[in-house]
Amino acid sequence: MIAIIDYDAGNLTSVARAVTHIGFKCIITNDTKEIGKAERIIFPGVGAAGSAMESIKRLGLDEAIKEAFSSGKPILGICIGTQVIMDYSEENDTKCLGIIAGKVLSFKFDAIRENGAGLKIPHMGWNRIILRKRHFILSDLKEEDEFYFVHGYYPAPDDPAHLIGTTDYGISFPSVIGYKNIIATQFHPEKSGRQGLAILKNFCAWKPC
DSSP, X not given: OEEEEOSSOSOHHHHHXXXXXXXXXXXXXXXXXXXXXXXXXXXXXXXXXXXXXXXXXXXXXXXXXXXXXXXXXXXXXXXXXXXXXXXXXXXXXXXXXXSSOEEEEEOOHHHHHHHSTTOOSSEEEEEEOXXXXXXXXXXXXXXXXXXXXXXXXXXXXXXXXXXEEXXXXXXXXXXXXXXXXEEEESSBGGGSHHHHHHHHHHHHHOOOO
């Protein structure tokens, strides 16, 4: 069973629908016991880092997520679920979970304007992933594949070894990061059509070393 963590950050039904579509059982839950029993965890979300962390702490999910990571359970972060696994977010000046060392940075308008005339913040729409290292869940990725983004912030891990993929949007920013048994995407695989479903299916079969 896959636990999709519910911390009042929305976007859960579409993730559950996608997981069910590819043939896996899942449950949307904020019950720490259910999360503890799950074989895998998907940690999605939309919204702001500050309110997300408030809900996570209020529900006791911070310790449940850290325990799942320590146990070696496969975890997939999506969008805000990717950002709050870092140490700190510039959004709302927020202390995060600290699973992967690094910060969450905002797109700087001047840099975006200088390097990509006409680009807007937040970044909304389809874009490609440039692989920086191999990872099982991206094993079916084709150069022309595009994924759906909607965000004004992005993760910036301290250790280059945790960088798996980047995307160009005025600047080159980390769009896939990972460490041990956690893998996280700034884009939304559940909204990214065939290629997004392929990533979810690979995650459901992934056996971290």
